[in-house]
Amino acid sequence: MDVIRDEDVDVALWPLVEGFPPIDVSADTLAAFRAAMIEMSVKPDPATHPDVHVTEVQIFPRGSSRDIRALFIAPATPTGAGALLHIHGGGYVMGTVAMDVARNVALARDTGCAILSLDYRLAPEHPHPAGLEDCHDALVWLASRSSGPLGVIGESAGGGLAASLALLARDRGSVALACQVLIYPMLMPPAHSLDATSPDERTGRHIWTRASNGYCWSAYLSGGHADPATIAGLASDLSRLPPTFVAVGALDLFVHDDLAHAARLLRAGCAVEAHLYPGAIHAFDRVIDAPVTLRFTRELSDFIRRHLGPK
Numbered sequence: 044m045d046v047i048r049d050e051d052v053d054v055a056l057w058p059l060v061e062g063f064p065p066i067d068v069s070a071d072t073l074a075a076f077r078a079a080m081i082e083m084s085v086k087p088d089p090a091t092h093p094d095v096h097v098t099e100v101q102i103f104p105r106g107s108s109r110d111i112r113a114l115f116i117a118p119a120t121p122t123g124a125g126a127l128l129h130i131h132g133g134g135y136v137m138g139t140v141a142m143d144v145a146r147n148v149a150l151a152r153d154t155g156c157a158i159l160s161l162d163y164r165l166a167p168e169h170p171h172p173a174g175l176e177d178c179h180d181a182l183v184w185l186a187s188r189s190s191g192p193l194g195v196i197g198e199s200a201g202g203g204l205a206a207s208l209a210l211l212a213r214d215r216g217s218v219a220l221a222c223q224v225l226i227y228p229m230l231m232p233p234a235h236s237l238d239a240t241s242p243d244e245r246t247g248r249h250i251w252t253r254a255s256n257g258y259c260w261s262a263y264l265s266g267g268h269a270d271p272a273t274i275a276g277l278a279s280d281l282s283r284l285p286p287t288f289v290a291v292g293a294l295d296l297f298v299h300d301d302l303a304h305a306a307r308l309l310r311a312g313c314a315v316e317a318h319l320y321p322g323a324i325h326a327f328d329r330v331i332d333a334p335v336t337l338r339f340t341r342e343l344s345d346f347i348r349r350h351l352g353p354k
Contacts (some may be wrong), residue, residue: 046211051245053176053322054283060249060324067254068134070097070167073340077137083275087148095148102161105182112176114140116147122155125191125351127219128182129160130208130209132199132326134229134251134259135174143198146328153344156194156351159185160252163204173275178208184217192221192351194285199251199325200259200308202228206275206304209284214272220285224343227291227325230276230300231261237299243253247296251325256296262347276300281311286315290325290339297349318342 052060068076091098102111129147131138138158147158156167161178178195186193188314197205202225214216218272233239238247271277287308291301298319305317320327320335328336 048220050276051322052249052324053335054329055133055332055335056324056327058331059326063250066260067252067253068136072312073136075140077172078144079134080137081139082311084139084144086144086262089230092148092152095150095151096244097144100159102181102184102295103205103333104177107180110306111163111181113159113181114141114147115157115159116144116151118151118155119279123191123353124155124157124348126157126159126185126189127224127347127351128178128185128193128195128205128208129158130163130178130195130197130201130204131160132197132201132229133165135171135200135203135254135263136259137166146331147194150344150347153183153340154346154347154352164173166259167262167265170267171263172270175204175207175273177213178204179211179217180207182212186218193218194220194222194224194227194347194351196224196347197228198226198328200229200263202226203230203253203275206230210275210278210281211273214284222286222288223284224288225290225301225304226290226328226343227295227297228275228301228304229256229259229297230274231297232264232274232276233257235277237267237294237303240289241299243299246298248294249324253297259278276304281308281313284311284313285309286314286316286350288307288318288343290318290343291321292327294323295325297325316342316346326353
């Protein structure tokens, strides 16, 4: 099936649209999407990044029989910078740490930060809050082994988990965060989204659609109550959260909810740096050489260095 060109999309991002199947994530297609993500997840040859080491680690949360697989990515020569907990995307139902190794190697090189990227439990087999608890356990593990400032970072569903994790760490008093980085975060269940009452026809046409979003939230919540204490977009109290970086494309399904979340953080007294990219769609940064991605990468690295860099 031919894809009709969308003149609203940045021309440099069109290869992403053409390379992504125009198929929604659903119970019937989930297995195929998961397999495709694994197939595309190729770890770079260590010879290409001798200055950054990638080590697989197993995290054993206290009082639990399960373990959490993670990759620890760090500059070969210590820089004195802090560390990030990275949470991958995938609609809460798919994705692995392997798909982001190259990007995390580049980010560690550019900022000097160590990065712990984890494979959290996925829905629908493990509905909310299983994945969030894995993220919290990994954050506590990272804090126990780091002396510098800590941040959380995630894309899409990983951004939603990062935002919820910041709330959880605040409420439990477990880890003090120096920053949170929310990259086109998946924050709001569809019924509560601004899109439910004021849909914007320009958004959600490519990569991440309303149908995919509806299925994935349903799988994540598994018919349960969307607890405002553990769903960042629903939280009533956003005070005492760390400085926040929010980035989203103007054509992303999440754009209005993400910008509204940034505004709520600002009203709650948090330091916020929000970036809106015209012509950008969901996952736009996967086109690594597009001018909009290069600008985003510079702004992201600058923010991380300011908050986690050597003092």
